[in-house]
Amino acid sequence: MPIWLDDFLWTYQTLIHSLGINGLLALSMYVVLAVGQLSLGQAAFMGLGAYTGALLSLHTGLPFALVLAGSAVVPVLAAAAVGLPTLRLTGVYLAIATIGLGEVLRVIYVNAEITGGALGLGGIPGRSATWIILLLLAGALGGVWLVGRSRFGRAMEAMRGDQTAAAVIGVNVPAYHLGALLASAALAGVAGALSAHSSTFISPDDYAFEAAVTILSFAILGGIGSPLGPVVGALVLTLLPELLRPLHDFRGVFNGLIIVLVVLFLPRGILPWPMTRLRKPL
Amino acid sequence: MFAQQLANGLVLGATYALFALGFTLMVGVLRVINLTYGFYFTLGALVALAGCRDLGLSLWLALPLGMLAAGLAAVIIDTALLTPLRRARAPELASLMVTLGAVLLLYSVLSMGLGTEIRRFPLGTLPAGAVMLGEVRLGAAQILIVVTTLVMVLGLWVLLSRTRLGLALRAVAENPDAASLMAISVPRMVMATSLLSGVLAGAAGVLIGLNQNAIQPYMGETMMLRGFAVIIIGGLGDVRGAVAAGLVLGVAEVMAAGYIDSMVKDGVAFTLMVLVLWLKPAGLLGRARVTRA
Numbered sequence: 001m002p003i004w005l006d007d008f009l010w011t012y013q014t015l016i017h018s019l020g021i022n023g024l025l026a027l028s029m030y031v032v033l034a035v036g037q038l039s040l041g042q043a044a045f046m047g048l049g050a051y052t053g054a055l056l057s058l059h060t061g062l063p064f065a066l067v068l069a070g071s072a073v074v075p076v077l078a079a080a081a082v083g084l085p086t087l088r089l090t091g092v093y094l095a096i097a098t099i100g101l102g103e104v105l106r107v108i109y110v111n112a113e114i115t116g117g118a119l120g121l122g123g124i125p126g127r128s129a130t131w132i133i134l135l136l137l138a139g140a141l142g143g144v145w146l147v148g149r150s151r152f153g154r155a156m157e158a159m160r161g162d163q164t165a166a167a168v169i170g171v172n173v174p175a176y177h178l179g180a181l182l183a184s185a186a187l188a189g190v191a192g193a194l195s196a197h198s199s200t201f202i203s204p205d206d207y208a209f210e211a212a213v214t215i216l217s218f219a220i221l222g223g224i225g226s227p228l229g230p231v232v233g234a235l236v237l238t239l240l241p242e243l244l245r246p247l248h249d250f251r252g253v254f255n256g257l258i259i260v261l262v263v264l265f266l267p268r269g270i271l272p273w274p275m276t277r278l279r280k281p282l
Numbered sequence: 283m284f285a286q287q288l289a290n291g292l293v294l295g296a297t298y299a300l301f302a303l304g305f306t307l308m309v310g311v312l313r314v315i316n317l318t319y320g321f322y323f324t325l326g327a328l329v330a331l332a333g334c335r336d337l338g339l340s341l342w343l344a345l346p347l348g349m350l351a352a353g354l355a356a357v358i359i360d361t362a363l364l365t366p367l368r369r370a371r372a373p374e375l376a377s378l379m380v381t382l383g384a385v386l387l388l389y390s391v392l393s394m395g396l397g398t399e400i401r402r403f404p405l406g407t408l409p410a411g412a413v414m415l416g417e418v419r420l421g422a423a424q425i426l427i428v429v430t431t432l433v434m435v436l437g438l439w440v441l442l443s444r445t446r447l448g449l450a451l452r453a454v455a456e457n458p459d460a461a462s463l464m465a466i467s468v469p470r471m472v473m474a475t476s477l478l479s480g481v482l483a484g485a486a487g488v489l490i491g492l493n494q495n496a497i498q499p500y501m502g503e504t505m506m507l508r509g510f511a512v513i514i515i516g517g518l519g520d521v522r523g524a525v526a527a528g529l530v531l532g533v534a535e536v537m538a539a540g541y542i543d544s545m546v547k548d549g550v551a552f553t554l555m556v557l558v559l560w561l562k563p564a565g566l567l568g569r570a571r572v573t574r575a
Contacts, residue, residue: 096510100507104507263367
């Protein structure tokens with residue numbers, strides 16, 4: 001590796017890590033939005049993954065790959081508990097239940113002994129190498145892209161346009177909703193574990209309401225025309241506060257404002273182009 | 283002991299019902315989950331606090347002031363953010379997202395301006411004594427909450443079922459297009475609903491702020507978890523259901539804290555909410571419209 005590249009990676013390691021992790025989080029949000037649902041539990045799933053991963057690393061000698069797998073499974077279980085009853089109902093039920101999940105998990109982290117209470121968990125080994133993060137992001141992006149181009153993607157696009165019409169032509173809408181929610185929980189969980197092993201310290205406030213809104217703002221800014229949109233949104237919203245230091249203190253205001261402005265004035269996001277397909281649909 | 287627990291549970295439940303009253307009205311008439319609702323709650327408490335502490339007003343002046351401020355804020359925010367989406371017939375999730383972004387924005391501005399430290403009402407805002415009913419002890423703030431909740435629930439019931447305004451509001455809730463064909467001005471009803479909900483949120487903020495005597499910008503956000511649980515358990519947009527669900531939740535929380543462990547208390551709302559979603563998604567009273575995909 002050339003010296004300048006090594007220097008660059010070392011200097012900007014934290015930033016590159018958070019770019020990759022936020023990209024994964026944005027993708028996890030995309031997967032749910034792509035079927036026309038809204039989950040506000042991405043921060044909660046991320047937190048579950050982070051705590052699961054941190055506890056596995058601290059208390060067992062499992063290899064990192066298995067730690068990451070565990071961090072994907074636990075949020076998936078939580079998503080199933082919340083998603084199974086709500087996904088047959090209208091979209092607002094899932095949104096409400098997932099906000100509730102985030103709040104209740106925060107209370108548990110604060111009160112439970114094993115999670116270190118309000119002070120959080122420290123001393124997590126820094127096992128998230130840059131290449132692991134970027135590889136997982138690329139893999140997830142490729143995977144979501146391929147699914148989007150398949151017949152599943154077409155079904156997802158159909159139900160985003162009109163759920164009833166999609167159901168009438170034989171798309172099993174609830175199954176897609178559940179599948180998307182579980183996949184998104186797994187992605188967010190892995191992102192959470194990666195971030196815990198990158199920052200080496202986690203606390204309950206990292207996964208609260210503000211984090212949930214921030215993750216949504218990535219996807220909303222980028223637009224959900226293609227999976228690339230949310231990842232670009234995450235890139236922009238992660239880099240901006242670094243480039244414009246004053247913005248750092250106003251992050252809450254800024255991310256909130258982004259959502260309001262984009263939904264009101266650019267309902268399709270900054271990258272509205274739909275995905276291209278190999279074969280044109282009929 | 284049990285009687286006191288039950289009384290505490292009912293008072294807590296009354297605060298939840300009081301909080302959820304305006305929220306459920308918004309959901310029922312405007313058909314939008316408005317997440318800025320918690321902000322109106324905070325705003326009511328902060329304005330009343332400023333009135334009591336900085337202007338030296340008595341509570342009986344500060345309370346309506348807080349309610350009015352919250353009501354006006356609700357009208358302004360609804361008109362600025364949700365009216366354009368209603369006009370464009372945007373999906374309900376778009377409105378939910380806008381209010382989500384807006385509430386983060388509002389809380390952030392508020393906590394940057396005021397800081398996040400806890401503020402308290404000055405001593406003597408409420409009389410210090412307590413009333414004994416048999417062996418049950420009730421403080422002034424608690425009595426005030428129960429009485430206000432009763433008055434508000436009755437008032438809302440009379441308004442919705444006995445007045446022309448209530449009839450118009452119910453018509454808009456049922457079907458805005460048909461209502462507008464019946465010469466009901468839908469935009470005006472939307473504003474009336476926002477004002478009413480905001481006023482109710484403000485009242486809840488002042489009274490619950492008095493009872494807990496700990497006021498900070500994010501107090502509305504903490505309350506929202508209970509608000510969500512109450513409107514789901516009671517059925518979306520169902521006023522009677524919200525009152526019943528608030529009381530059930532309050533009693534359940536106090537009993538869980540008293541007889542199991544105080545740590546369990548904060549999980550009760552979510553657990554009940556998920557149970558209701560599994561078993562009876564239309565809510566306890568089962569009158570809400572549930573559209574199955």
